[in-house]
Amino acid sequence: MRAARLSVLTFTAVAALTAVTGCTEKGSSGDSDRVIDVTATDSKCEVSKKEFPAGHVELAIENKGSKVTEVYVLFPDDRIVTERENIGPGTKQKVTAEVKAGAYTIACKPGMKGDGIRQEVKATGGSVAKRDPRLDAAVAAYRKYAQEQADATLPLAKNFAAAVKAGDLEAAKKAYAPSRIGWERTEPVAESFGDIDPKVDVRADGLEGGQKWTGWHRLEKSLWQDKKISAEDKTLADQLITDLTDWQNRVGKADITPTSMANGAKELLDEVATGKVTGEEERYSHTDLVDFKANVEGAEKSYALLKPVAAENNAALVTELDKQFAALNTLLDKYRADKTSYDFTSYDKVGDADRKQLSDGVNALAEPLSKLAAAVVTKSS
Template sequence: MWMSPNVPTGVSMPAARRTLAAIAGTALLGIPALAACSSDSGGDAIKVTATDKKCEVGKTDWTAGKNTLKVSNKGGSVTEVYVYAQGDRIITERENIGPGLTVEIHFDIKPGEYQVACKPGQKGDGIRQDIKVAGATSEKPMDPRLSKAVADYRAYVQGQVDQSLPVLEQFVAAVKAGDTAKAKELYAKSRIGWETMEPVAESFGDLDPKMDAREADLQAGEEFTGWHRLEKTLWTTGQLTADDTKYADQLLADYKDLQAKVGTAEITPTSMANGAKELLDEVATGKVTGEEEAFSHTDLVDFAGNVAGAQKAYELLKPYVLEKDAGLGATLDGEFADIRKVLDKYKQGEGYVSYDTVNDQQRKELSDAVNSLAEPLSKLAGAVAQ
């Protein structure tokens, strides 16, 4: 039995890299990959044409402030598009853009030098184009409701991270003591703070892949670290070694680094909205398929934490969104309630059943609930950017 996250039941950080194997897994289950929305925001959007060999950006001199990328995938592979600051810090991203799809990405950006990267096949460093952003933002001050949403979300993230630290410390202590049973008991519980704050995980640079990358996410020469490195040992050999002690110590150090950075991390209304949508994509390609927690089968704990974090971001943005699009607010209220009902079917005491007991038909039901929520959630950033 696994503990559940602190999930809001009423109104009131890109994920690790995902590979085509995740999408293939959905097909094997008869589960459709999340469809990206297609829309048209007019001539102000910056056009990006992605193919299997090119990443063509309509203009490379941008103006600071609110911007929109209109990305068309004209290649034969699923792709993803990133805007990177120096050091590959992610400003915004969109994953799982299927062939023939056009999506819009709304975001805020400051003056400086950046790169747009298209990643056909969702692998590697991508095909990159240099971008320059100039000018002071000439926009009016942020709406007080959005300022409050950002401040409250930062406080929420800090609280979630702080609350999970003692559990992570116990998990690390169990690993170092060679207590496999105790470490397995604490593994999923130690991840709850991380899973709930994942809509803005990319604000913390390389801490995301260091702490949460799966082995399948790694490129040649990259070291396998973090929770999933320890998960593999615990549920395969069960023989904890000096290497596991090293990885446990590093995980705790990285987590404390994350905790210290919450107060200064760059969080914007659009990054909250985009992060919530991207998190649902990750649920569809990792959690629903069982790929995320391949050894421990604690996927439903992650799933519930991700939904809780996405819902919190929406609830805080809701006062502004309702004025811009009351219908969208009503739809999202209903979809979040529906997905909670589906998840509740798998509650067991204070936690959730092991995911290897959930059959293909039940996983399809979970996938349908995710897709039904993801479509209106993809419009949240656009409403916030108005």
């Protein structure tokens, strides 16, 4: 879970926010009507065009500000179409997305906080061109996978909640990490709804003004740092199950495309790089490597489903991705009892040199993975 999330706004509120936050349109420098240049600064979010053809589009993002930023394409109700996190000052990123005709918002988030600087845009024309049937099959298989993960999470989360409500500190600690695996495998789908993630997976430093801290990490703090279970914690355990049940019921309604699968795989690696490798995600329980492995598994699932088409379009990329996934999984295996176990080394026992090695492995995979979305829609030259 990244430090903060975009709050859910009505379309009217989005329009009002756009009017006051400095989002402006600039002249296009792109070579194609399907390329949208996005220039982010600390106070502006400039886009090269407000209208573009429905179908596959590319965001060519440049951060000219002094802060790390994120860029989102959002539906009018703030569900996420696609996103790219952790775009450092002076760096560029490219993101390929598939959009249907309709209204959208492009949002830049300097400092990765708040609702972002927003620009309303519009995809025009008829329906998106017919996809390769293999990609439709990949989307269907991934949708089934996401639902299976949600269905499997609920019983584990209920075990965790039951231990909390019983006041059994040790049982709750034992049930905590397993209850998060399905969520971590499919986190981009859960995040796409906008309102569920801040309820169940926010950290203390990710709270927005006036937001009550709920969810897994609030309970994690009680179990490991406070070393006691309060009456409020028992209420929060019930709330966690209510919110996760909401997620389970909504997973099947998520908007999923081949490019969102590919971008979601990259987002999972970003989650590892910014939360798990640093030890910030599970700062009390130190179960970061469980989340780390689940994120990698989720990314690899998306990749495996898209691989047949990507291999035809960009064989060299697939060769590199196979290599880097294997290398990172081998590295992770060093920290668990066996290859089928989620009994990982407590992350506070992992030294700086080993953390650097894990970080290097994530970065080596993340770079080629950022090209997967383009590879499922465009043949390499």
